Amino acid sequence: MEAILSIDFTGYVALAVLLYAIRQATNLSNRYIPIVAVILGVAFSILESGAFSFAVLINGLRYALYGIGTVATIEYALEKSFDTSKAYEEDGK
Numbered sequence: 001m002e003a004i005l006s007i008d009f010t011g012y013v014a015l016a017v018l019l020y021a022i023r024q025a026t027n028l029s030n031r032y033i034p035i036v037a038v039i040l041g042v043a044f045s046i047l048e049s050g051a052f053s054f055a056v057l058i059n060g061l062r063y064a065l066y067g068i069g070t071v072a073t074i075e076y077a078l079e080k081s082f083d084t085s086k087a088y089e090e091d092g093k
Helices: 007-025 033-049 054-092
Strands: none
Touching: 007 033, 007 054, 033 054
């Protein structure tokens, strides 16, 4: 339970929510999501540590990777849910 409430978990969930919001609000192409995620992840890691080092860069890249994976999972789940509900509507007609 402590791992779920840790700052690491909170950081990448916040990044994932921010990436998803940017994706939905701007219709940003999927090819640019990783670049935005890396920039935001490294920026968050720098703000979190107060300095820049190799470890901070790696931590920012980890945030970006987790954020991208979470956004992709959310999009896939929503798409799959939409396709399933559409199939039920077609079966009912």
